[in-house]
Amino acid sequence: MKKLVAFLTLFIMSLGISNAEITKEELVLSHFKDRFEKLGLPSALKGEEYKRVLDEYESSKPNALWKNDEYEKLASLRWKYCKKGLYEACQRLGEQYMLGVGVERDLTLASELMAYNQLNSEYEYLKLRSSEMVGLGSEIYENKLNSEDALRVVRSMLVEFLEKCGEEKTDKPYCLAFFMLSDVVPNHLTKTSKGILAVDVAWGLMLDDKFAPQLASAIKYYNAVWSYKSSSANENLPNQSSSKKSGEFSRDDSKGVVIDSTYKLMWEDGTNIFNGTWDETKRHCQNLNFAGFSDWRLPTRFELLSITDDSRYNPATYKVFKNTKPTPYWTSTKSANNSREAFFVNFDLGTGGWFDVSAPTSVRCVRDY
Structure with a gap:
């Protein structure tokens, strides 16, 4: 929460909103509650309704749009589901606005969309992703990077994280950082001479036992996502509420x-x-x-x-x-x-x-x- 507050407060102050009588946390929460309403964002989805809408969203194949470089269509899809209260759609849309991928770059809007995820998500991975991307957005903002320079810097970070991911002695989560950035940087900036995309390399890490501890939060999140995905109706389903011993x-x-x-x-x-x-x-x-x-x-x-x-x-x-x-x-x-x-x-x-x-x-x- 500290990184979120530090970054988002910059934007709030830039709008001339300041009050020494209240804390930064109160300022952030008050500001963003109002901003969410103006953006048309409802209360975040929960429970079975969240699962249903997430399944519907995933069935629209956002990952295929990303891999096919259809970023404008992807932004439109994410806006649709963000406005239904699907916080991960808001997070990913915020990432597009942070770098101007398929949309006109808007760091303020990016911060608001990612804040919606940070303040509503129930998943460790999504909160961590929001925190890291907010930190990245803060660096872009503070260094006054234009869109081209921001993309260049983030691509450089992607390459660095992948190189350090393979180092045996490091205790920093470079693999997880690479995984997060792999589908943030546009594909044409990550494709190798053999046509391999960073996102493909990232998912390969998920299948390698060596990297599993670093990627545990992502694995648990995507396991939950996949479990909501429509499947054969005639399965012999055991009672999932049973406590297994x-x-x-x-x-x-x-x-x-x-x-x-x-x-x-x-x-x-x-x-x-x-x-x-x-x-x-x-x-x-x-x-x-x-x-x-x-x-x-x-x-x-x-x-x-x-x-x-x-x-x-x-x-x-x-x-x-x-x-x-x-x-x-x-x-x-x-x-x-x-x-x-x-x-x-x-x-x-x-x-x-x-x-x-x-x-x-x-x-x-x-x-x-």
């Missing part, structure tokens, strides 16, 4: 299986872990004859997420499972919006996401017990 599992070492007495499932847990595309792993489970049973299948995303243990890392599953790689595992859940994507659970942190079905990934088969 290791005592609900039992292991049969002689057969290499784990039995879940809560959801009535039997899990394959042998030493041979199959790896393949989504289609290959689906066929593997359907054809599997293991522990005396032949009715194995791919687990749904909720079934596979139910065996993750948030208190453990590498692998993030209950100790009763003895053979788990800290890598992504396929589920049977395919995206309702993209037939080329299926849901995976990564057992490094126990989080999940969407992969292209052609990606080689591990599998843990399950059967009804």
